[in-house]
């Protein structure tokens with residue numbers, strides 16, 4: 001699941017370690033009363049082991065933890081090696097600045113000298129947490145950018161895929177509900193991501209949910225959240241994925257398997273943009289775009305009484321049918337080149353090539369599992385082949401048997417000798433199969449027809465921040481004091497940010 005960060009500002013998981021019990025108690029009480037989840041320790045060794053289990057947002061540790069066992073620096077190093085790393089604040093005895101400097105060098109964010117005033121201490125904690133929050137956001141944005149880039153790897157020059165690209169371009173910027181139809185492995189999820197990452201929602205979460213993977217009651221509370229005590233096992237309030245996806249897109253995969261009760265709730269979201277948590281009486285407003293997908297015929301499900309007709313009409317606003325791979329065989333060489341060059345070879349560090357005969361054979365197979373099956377067959381062949389060359393023999397029997405006449409070996413004929421080097425389908429022609437196909441092959445259109453700007457991350461972040469501030473200001477009707485309060489920053493900081501100065 002994609003969420004902007006692991007905790008909301010103001011509520012964090014914190015490990016506190018000091019060999020002086022009174023200090024641990026005082027700090028723990030103070031931070032708990034601020035709403036944080038605090039785990040106190042007086043032994044370095046116990047805290048060291050607990051780091052894995054708790055994976056805190058913030059570690060606050062004394063540097064000297066008794067004579068034996070793990071010391072503050074050991075904890076610091078381990079906390080910084082977690083993924084994502086915890087922010088570390090060290091507590092030092094008065095006057096031992098050198099050890100504090102050493103700790104900072106090893107990755108501590110801040111240090112506090114004993115004895116300290118509780119107010120100042122709390123302030124330092126808040127600063128460290130804001131820092132962690134900003135770092136988490138930053139990781140998140142980088143990941144989003146990466147995913148977005150990968151989208152330009154939807155491969156296909158066939159007229160069917162060109163139509164799909166055109167459609168994505170037209171539909172992505174709208175807020176309409178989209179229903180993606182297609183056999184298993186035709187790229188439904190890839191298209192759903194493309195819709196999200198080419199819309200104004202791209203910097204908010206994209207959350208995929210497989211509706212077939214969870215039993216009814218679990219799916220319901222996953223999607224819509226629940227109130228504590230709503231049912232046995234609901235030990236605390238839980239936000240639903242619709243709320244997590246606020247501002248973004250939720251991808252409801254296998255929507256045909258959605259149980260009846262969940263269908264009714266979804267209908268309400270689509271009609272009124274409202275979600276009601278399980279056990280809650282009042283609904284809340286959500287701003288989430290719904291993209292759904294199914295490999296089943298929803299019309300048939302309606303006839304069988306398993307899918308609500310009214311929901312179908314709500315989902316079916318902008319349907320898109322993805323072609324099966326056998327309907328667009330001319331894309332097979334491009335896809336092979338794409339997988340070998342851009343996925344399998346970089347992962348394995350080997351530059352795989354494939355024989356012309358093997359490419360022709362793959363081009364003739366029926367691909368009931370579509371692109372996913374093709375990708376799997378290539379992965380398997382790359383694992384099986386003895387060198388970097390993929391030959392017919394590296395494919396399962398069923399595929400070998402379907403080889404076209406042109407790819408069959410004549411008795412006494414020479415074995416596969418023409419090896420093709422996959423070129424980047426985005427750069428040019430991958431495999432010259434026949435002169436006719438070669439002439440037709442064009443650079444994959446997705447990257448060029450759906451461009452995005454690459455810029456330094458700090459410019460990107462500044463722009464995002466600016467947009468966000470303006471949104472909050474719109475919400476407060478231009479009242480800067482109120483906006484600063486909502487954003488939990490000082491008015492001066494808000495002014496500075498609005499004037500375009502960066503602070504990070």
Ligand SMILES: Nc1ncnc2c1ncn2[C@@H]1O[C@H](COP(=O)(O)OP(=O)(O)OP(=O)(O)O)[C@@H](O)[C@H]1O
Nearest residue numbers: 153154155183184185186187188189190295371372
């Ligand atoms: N046009 C395409 N270009 C490149 N890769 C593709 C294309 N279509 C599908 N793929 C790849 O094939 C695999 C399957 O795609 P995806 O998961 O989007 O299919 P799906 O329709 O959601 O399948 P399923 O119904 O089995 O969930 C993925 O690894 C995806 O990257």
Ligand SMILES: [Mg+2]
Nearest residue numbers: 185188189253
């Ligand atoms: Mg899928």
